[in-house]
Amino acid sequence: MNQGxxxxxxxxxxxxxxxxxxxxxxxxxxxxxxLIRKRRLINDLEKLNSAIKDDIELYREVIDKIKKVxxxxxxxxxxxxxxxxxxxxxxxxxxxxxxxxxxxxxxxQEEGIFFDKRNL
Numbered sequence: 001m002n003q004g005x006x007x008x009x010x011x012x013x014x015x016x017x018x019x020x021x022x023x024x025x026x027x028x029x030x031x032x033x034x035l036i037r038k039r040r041l042i043n044d045l046e047k048l049n050s051a052i053k054d055d056i057e058l059y060r061e062v063i064d065k066i067k068k069v070x071x072x073x074x075x076x077x078x079x080x081x082x083x084x085x086x087x088x089x090x091x092x093x094x095x096x097x098x099x100x101x102x103x104x105x106x107x108x109q110e111e112g113i114f115f116d117k118r119n120l
Contacts, residue, residue, distance in 0.1 A: 002052050008045045009062040012038060016069045023076045 015038045022031040056063070 002048070002054055005045065005048055005052070005054065006059065006062070008041055008048070009059050009066070012041050012045070013062055013066050013069070015041070016066055016073065019073050020069060020076070023073055023080060026080060 015034050019031055019034045019038070022028075022034060
């Protein structure tokens with residue numbers, strides 16, 4: 001078993017767990033940073049895998065943990081995404097309703113008045 005690979009797998013697991021925390025806190029900036037770091041580690045791991053041929057079963061336990069946490073994160077992300085999407089839709093709808101209501105009364109219409117001076 002290659003200790004370098006195991007270390008990278010464990011770091012990926014740690015980042016995946018931190019992603020879960022960021023999702024629960026709805027901290028999308030932190031989530032984005034973690035995703036970038038995780039992508040770099042995965043790239044490093046792919047390079048190591050092409051150079052060193054190990055049996056993947058040696059890392060199965062860590063890989064399974066990563067998959068499990070990542071699936072939970074995906075479900076949570078989709079939930080947060082749909083909630084945010086719905087909030088935006090309601091916000092736009094409310095804005096349209098407010099604009100229609102306030103704009104129809106905010107325009108002051110001045111009507112002309114005609115004075116007939118001939119009959120005075």
